[in-house]
Amino acid sequence: MEVAAQLAHKALAALLQLAAQPFYYIGILFVLLQYRRQIVLERQLFSTRLHSMLDTAWKTVLWGIAAGMAASLAMAFVGATVPFGVVIWLWVLSALLAVVRIRFVCLAYAVGLLGVLQAIVRAVPSLTELEPVGRAIAPLEQMPVSSMIALVGLLHLLESFFVYKQGADMAMPVFVEGKRGKAIGGYQLQQFWPVPLLLLVPTGGGAAGAALPWTPLLGGDIWSAGWTFAALPVMLGFADLTTTLLPAAKAKRSASRLAAYSIAVLALAALVEWRPGFALAASAAVVVLHEALAFWSKREETSLPPYYVHGEQGLKILGVLPDSPAKEMGLLPGEIIHKANGVRIRTKEQLHEALSANGAFCKLEVINTDGHSKFVQRALFAGEHHLLGVLLAPDEKAMYVLEQRNVHWFTAARRRKQTVPAGGESGRTVSS
CATH class of the missing domain: 2.30.42.10 (PDZ domain)
Known part of the structure; x- marks a missing residue:
């Protein structure tokens, strides 16, 4: 009973901490802006709105909250810990990477980069003596790499479930340029989920009330020195393009591959916990395997015939x-x-x-x-x-295709370089 009271008290304190943090609200604002961006593009292309921004946004927020609680429970037994200083690094890096490519908002890239930065800090200890650089990189020196990688694995397991259930909900039809320069139809799939996590973390400040009735898988003896909850809001995101499959089929295929990726990442976390010397290689592998998923999807799309084209049947x-x-x-x-x-x-x-x-x-x-x-x-x-x-689907008279910027992301209509007979349709509005 005492342990339950401690858990409830500290969980409530962490929820209040989450409510006071700007990161979670920034995540919700990011979701709203991305969905609004898509709806504006839909109006430009089709002169109508295909999706409801608010309806989709509140569903993704609620799904994120429910998933965050489930993930927090799972990670309490795994022992994936993230010090507060590392949380700041995660959010800053994720924001900077998202500017480069929107899909880099995924936590895998920030965690992989932090693992590399930790290896550099440890290889060049003189960096910690430089001010203010030393204070900024101090959290990286003792960052638990195995816990960070385990967090990536667990979150991607959640993401695979989300993609399976909701990956096609905001699918937007698009005109793109095929391999032979012809306009073909396709779908842009994109979804984002802000997920609030409550992580069980060791305090290292002596006994903190009743002991945990279980021992987390990661961390070893550090849990005997006290524990508490820490709030960590994260952003899960999915972006893909298909010209060869129906949106639901593409989402389910992507979900199965994300699940396989999460299992591989969890295995890497166990390897680093067992052999810390593999931390750098495992951090790099987290990013490389994630990029392999994107490469696999792109190669599959280019190797299969386009699905959204007209044929002899109609x-x-x-x-x-x-x-x-x-x-x-x-x-x-x-x-x-x-x-x-x-x-x-x-x-x-x-x-x-x-x-x-x-x-x-x-x-x-x-x-x-x-x-x-x-x-x-x-x-x-x-x-x-x-x-x-x-x-x-577009035909030979379609004058506009969407310009692709940052893999699987479209931002503007681009006029096709071809001559269209007078009175031919533009392709910007393709409703019949």
Whole structure:
């Protein structure tokens, strides 16, 4: 009972510490800004909003809180500790790395870099004698590398669950330039989760009330000198691009690879705890393996044929607008519009003509993602034949593609270098 009271008291103190820290609120603000950035881009490209910023943001924040509590419980038994001075380093490095590439906000890069910096500090001890450099790098000298790497592994295990469940929720259809210079369709997937952690850490200041009823896996005898909770807000993020798979399928594939990565990282943490001399190699491996995931995904995308292109069967649907006739009829991304009002469809112009021929009714024959035909129909009101609500894959007349900056991240529409016949559509708004 005494231990439970101690745990509750110190957990409450850590929660108050978290509430007083700016880092968690900065993380939430970062999430809001990134989602707002995407929605602004959606309006520029499609003249409508495909996602709700606030709806998605509060869900990711709540998921982050729930996951943070679960991860805190797991790490209390693992013994992953992060001194406060290292927390500052983590946030500063993550912010600087995110400026270079948004996916570098992932904790793996900051932790790997801190492990390398620790090796440099220990190899050049004179650095600690320089002021104010000495005070700034002092936390790195005694940083528990095995605990830091274990933290990366556990957080990526959480991230793999998040990506599996929510990775496709904010998927945005995009036009990109294919290997042969042709415009092809695809999806940008991106999600962020601010996660508040309460880490059980040793105090090193003598006995602190009742002893823990368990011994954490990492740390050894340091837990006999007292313990407390420390608040550590972290940011989990996922960004990817697919032109070869449906968003949900891409998210599930990425989730399975992230889970494998987390298991490998946890094994590296155990190795460093057993053999501290491998700390530098393990820190570098955390970054290298993470980069290998990105390289693997990119290579897979370039080696497979594009999925969102038109073919002989008809027009490939890239996306469906919310609250549109197409949404009500149950049309889905990846399906093919084969016939409209009994007319075989091969071009966007043919689709418009077929819908205009009967402005009061729409009947479509659609080939679903399993290759089977289905028939959908709906009465159309005045003008709706121009606003069916499907985003079609680009064709040879598409004049704009999204410019890719920082791998898997798009920021602006770029005009394609080609001649388009007068009256040809721009490709900026691709709803039909």
